[in-house]
Amino acid sequence: MASMWASSSPFLFCSSSLSRRNIVTYNKRSSSPRSKLADVTSMETTIRRSANYSPSLWSYDYVQSLSNKYTGETYIARSRTLKEVVRVMIRNEIGEISPLSILNLVDDLQRLGVSYYFVNEISNVLENVYNNYYKNHEDWIKMDLNLKSLGFRLLRQHGYHIPQEIFKDVIDENGNVKGHFYEDVVGMLNLYEASYHSVEDESILDDARIFTEKYLKEIIEKMSDKNMLSLISHALAFPLHWIPPRVESMWFIELYETRLIGMNPEVLEFAKLDYNMVQAVHQEDLKYVSSWWKETRWEKFGFARDRIVENFMWSVAENYLPHFQGRGDLTKVNAMITTIDDVYDVYGTLQELEQFTNVMNSWDANAIKELPHYMQICFLAFSNAINEMSYNVLANESVFILPYFQKAWQDLSHSYIIEARWFSSGYTPTFEEFVNNAYMSIGIMPIIKHAYVLSLTSVSEDALKRIGRAENMMRSASLIVRLTNDMGTSSDELERGDVPKSIQCYMHESGATEVEAREYIKKLIMETWKKMNKERQAIVSEFPREFLDCVTNLARMGHFMYTDGDKHGKPDMFKPYALSLFVNPIKVEP
Template sequence: MAAMSCFSLARLPISSTSSSTRNFSCLTKPHSIQRSCKIVNTTEKLEEPPRRSANYHPTIWDHSTIQSIESLSSLKGNTLERRRELLKNEVKLLLDASDDPVAQLQLIDTIQRLGIAYHFDNEIKSILDRIHDCHVHLEALDCVHKTALAFRLLRQHGYDVSSDVFQKYRDSQGFKDSLTDDVKGLLSLYEASFLSFPGEQLMEEANKFSVRHLESLTQKVGLDIEEQVRHSLQVPLHRRMRRLEAREYIDVYQREEGKSSVLLEFAKVDFNFVQIIHQMELKELSKWWISLNLDSVLSFIRDRLVENYLWAIGFVYEPHMSKCRIGITKAVCILSVIDDVYDIYGSFEEVEILTKTIKSWDPHEMRNLPENIKLCYKIIYNFIEEITTSILLDNGCNVMPFLKKEWENLCGSYLVEAKWFHEGYTPSLKEYLKNAWISIGGPMTFVFAYCLLGHTLGDNSLNCLKQGFDPIYWSSLILRLNDDLGTSKAEMERGDTPKSIQCHMRETGESEEVSREYIKNLVDHFWKELNQESIRTHLPKNFMNLVTNMALASHCIFQFGDGIGDSTGITKNRILSLFVNNVPLE
């Protein structure tokens, strides 16, 4: 099978203008990255260069700690599984029990937030199909909460619903003042506004209106609704990592007066059951990580196996997606190692040789490199071979040329950044993003994930990635900019390539504060693009969910800074809640 080249393309996503001008109209079609990095003569013996260090803290999750995580006993696990199946059938009855579209939508929303929707994909699709086909129901809904709930769920599931359904809540001055007395409706309108498309001024107005009034209401409502409002103003529903939201919402739902005891128990039992699977995967991954023996050879790298597994859970947490989740974790671990070689440890000459070696896949190219950098090449090659063999056995398709090409593209983008650092060059924001959406690792990870999701592979199925290029592009840009917002301060302090914030500051002369706000506005715009492409795409639904989930996970990981490089605070607490502490059962 010939290697595809769709991910060797980069697009010109933005012209960096004054931050006061929120004009993102100069988005263009892909253009090839032009790399002018001269490759050094690999026959010359390299002198030992001075080495930099990022001073990352040691892992707080060593092998013995991971292996000591206590799962529920096999007896309790078997009991849990039987109870889980009984409760699942009861929840199916709840979904079939009502013909009221609003009640069905509210039930679907609760099921999604509790993290158990993957059990009922067919039932949920059937309900949403009926509601969408009878579009008149949306026009007839008599309050903003119901309209916003229907709009949000339908768009989230790929239905093309017009934002005009909100026109009836406006007058000549904008959204009606009477809406401000309805906190539940305001919150629903706010959440719906994050499913907007580019150019939807009505949804932009809905967002500003709801934010303004929700911020002024936080002191005038009950404690529970105040907590929900504050949480949503920090991170809206459409930008929360699914598995983490499930764990947090179980506690919230437990306090609700009108809760369903069946739903609550099923959510708790299912969470604990899935957690057992995640714990087993993590223990197996720890054995793999230890077998690479990297800490003794590459002491400068981020040793972050568990944190990278958190990333993978953000992509796909469902228990039947184990192979994909494990593959993503390994890919991200190796990606982080190679990234640290290019960013921190390797000299420019060394990473040039490493890039050339990966491009040619000829190990003789790197005979004069230090042994620890040679090891990096071997790790990449062995991982590609492992995945290729697995897919060949499952699908009868040789994806090795395809996977190799993605590593070539990724390392080529790393080399561009190394060249910028070596020359002290600050690119324009457009030039930066043209390379950075690839160097963040999204396209490479998506390709590996697609091959591991279990789709029938061949030229036709792989060509769908070319056709579905836009969602991958926008999701990768969201990840890149959230990463920059969370990590750029620490990276600039230790000496690194300028990030998007610094590129915008240099280009416009704006302050860091103004440039940060500009980058946040870009994230919002890229989300609108991703929302629209989610409706248009022909990508398989489970893969499209994964593409969206990566963008969601980036908001979680970088919400309070660098959640990977410095993982001792909120990241540690989230890991404990997802992988160590089970949900108490009554």
């Protein structure tokens, strides 16, 4: 899979290794399908692969029919009232003797998806907690395991450097959690979650993660508390640091409602109302991109995936906040990557792909006359969209940003053609060769480059140059999506006759079994997360929080979309999430 959305690889052309069920034959002088047998020996034909993608589950008319009642003044007024109730609640908690209650409230608000209303209040709270309880080493000894773990996670998440040594008295010399902490199940769960905020060379946190994971898997079989059972099962499947916030909110609201201790009815009502009101915003965004998708006519490309709803999910994961105006453009970027990836992976011949890459490099619409018709349509629709985005920035910000966007897409097409050449020659790259190209061909970099511009309050030449400071973080996020994608889709792609992915390249180079290769990739994903955590800490003061969250959320989407399969490529797998996120509001009972 050449890109994050790809499901087959560097392309297609005549090859005896291709499955007959995936071959469609076309006459060069005609765009209409012909008999396979009649064309097998004909020099006038091009044999093209077909990935046999499932059709979209979401028709244009259905998407346009989506509606949500939570846009009326009654709901807006009630939401305002509840928001102020919660704001007062945060201020009152600051006066508590123990910081645990306020940290629990902050954690709940984040997981419920409403903390964005209280950015300043939460910032003040955490600054106060840090100065009074976590800044001095001597204060750590007084803390119980739960307070240490929860505070560590939240403070690191918000840019505070809390050293791993806070847990030095928790882990013994053999890397095990000391026995007297075993009864604190909540503390052990929070220690497990905290360990995912580690950076490179933090052995205490590595030991904590390994031990607590084993502990939680064992204790879950004895757990009678259904709420705690759900929390532990969820954490083992998706550590909190690895799950997109909007997906977490969808799940956590339901769990919070069943909590016997610590559930606040007004907080719950506010979270439900806000979820539905934000869903209404997302529905309008989805209608807009659905109309754009229909107008491009790319949905009629039979070889490409029609995945506008799934591509919209990537944009929602990147930034779900209702005030964000860039989801439409980001969805366009996502959808264009999906289609262009299928041009390279599924449909174009090597000669056509070389020509298409040259046109991408020149960005010259006049050069498309040498391309086949489907590529002409593809390039014009794509370049028109990018030119329009560039025009909007130029008109509003007086900055000519087109070369910046062009470079992002040219780098992507360069990575695609490398994989296409590998496939054409039957070459199996080394693991290093694959990774050095595949972090780009997964398609995350162009998304981030566009998201960066859309997250800026003011676009400037200096701001565009500054993006280089985030290069390492962006590369780490891209690699995580690449590797999680390979873990979830490589078997299907190989069955279709795809180029080897990271798992197969590692097996080929090292002689490892598939089980061993997958274990190696899992460890590499963990190490890459550590690098990204460290890189984010290093640049946290230089970039908008929403941009840094966007990069992190893209890595999280790799886990969400590709754990246990391919939710992007297989519509039935994503359908339940789409219904909950974009169609069905949560029932609200004041």
